[in-house]
Amino acid sequence: xxxxxxxPWHGCHKCSEGCLNCYVYYxxxxxxxxASVITRSKTNFDLPIKKDRSGNYKVGTGCELATCFxxxxxxxxxxxxxxxxxxxxxxxxxxxxxxxxxxxxxxSDCLPVDWGDGYDNVKIAVSCENQKRADExxxxxxxxPAKNKNVFVAPILEYVYLDKYLASGQxxxxxxxGESYANARVCDFEWIKKIKLSCDKYGVKFDFHQTGSNxxxxxxxxxxxxxxxxxxxxxxxxxxxxLTDNR
Numbered sequence: 001x002x003x004x005x006x007x008p009w010h011g012c013h014k015c016s017e018g019c020l021n022c023y024v025y026y027x028x029x030x031x032x033x034x035a036s037v038i039t040r041s042k043t044n045f046d047l048p049i050k051k052d053r054s055g056n057y058k059v060g061t062g063c064e065l066a067t068c069f070x071x072x073x074x075x076x077x078x079x080x081x082x083x084x085x086x087x088x089x090x091x092x093x094x095x096x097x098x099x100x101x102x103x104x105x106x107x108s109d110c111l112p113v114d115w116g117d118g119y120d121n122v123k124i125a126v127s128c129e130n131q132k133r134a135d136e137x138x139x140x141x142x143x144x145p146a147k148n149k150n151v152f153v154a155p156i157l158e159y160v161y162l163d164k165y166l167a168s169g170q171x172x173x174x175x176x177x178g179e180s181y182a183n184a185r186v187c188d189f190e191w192i193k194k195i196k197l198s199c200d201k202y203g204v205k206f207d208f209h210q211t212g213s214n215x216x217x218x219x220x221x222x223x224x225x226x227x228x229x230x231x232x233x234x235x236x237x238x239x240x241x242x243l244t245d246n247r
Contacts, residue, residue, distance in 0.1 A: 018129030038077035118147035125150035155179035178212015
């Protein structure tokens with residue numbers, strides 16, 4: 001089933017280099033909204049357990065919900081709401097919740113009492129945009145209890161060496177993407193290729209999810225409209241796969 005978004009709260013604080021041109025700040029700015037103010041959703045906090053007039057869940061069985069992608073699930077301001085969110089996640093064991101965070105250092109202090117070694121329906125992903133943040137955050141990811149651990153190198157700002165983390169056997173997937181919208185920093189396809197080769201080496205699933213708006217490939221720079229970033233990344237993925245197949 002096609003993925004959906006669930007944003008039980010909105011807003012975030014910039015905390016590292018990847019946040020400079022944050023898409024949430026960019027889009028909120030176009031609406032004269034302050035993205036640094038964290039607010040609980042008035043209409044969609046309980047989205048996963050909402051039902052239609054026939055009594056069926058609006059979010060169907062098998063759906064993957066990208067969770068809190070306009071905030072951070074482990075941000076401090078949400079500490080009073082997170083327990084309710086865990087209750088909702090627990091109630092929908094038939095739905096997968098993808099939680100991506102830059103605040104993985106807080107995760108252990110924010111888990112429900114019955115978490116154990118993780119819920120089967122929760123994927124934890126850590127976002128790391130450069131080597132500094134990868135080396136800062138990924139050791140926390142390896143240490144936390146979770147059934148499904150993932151890495152988002154996004155927005156990628158440089159080549160990030162992941163081998164020592166992939167070699168742990170704990171990482172399920174790596175997803176890489178460039179930066180979007182105005183003032184986007186360059187996403188170099190050479191970085192993407194190197195990370196793909198590392199994933200192949202350790203048998204880790206790889207996804208190139210978007211080129212970003214400022215894409216460098218074979219020495220040529222491309223300005224790509226946001227609506228085309230995903231399609232171009234798919235073409236890039238086909239090219240990457242052909243390189244792998246012909247090695």
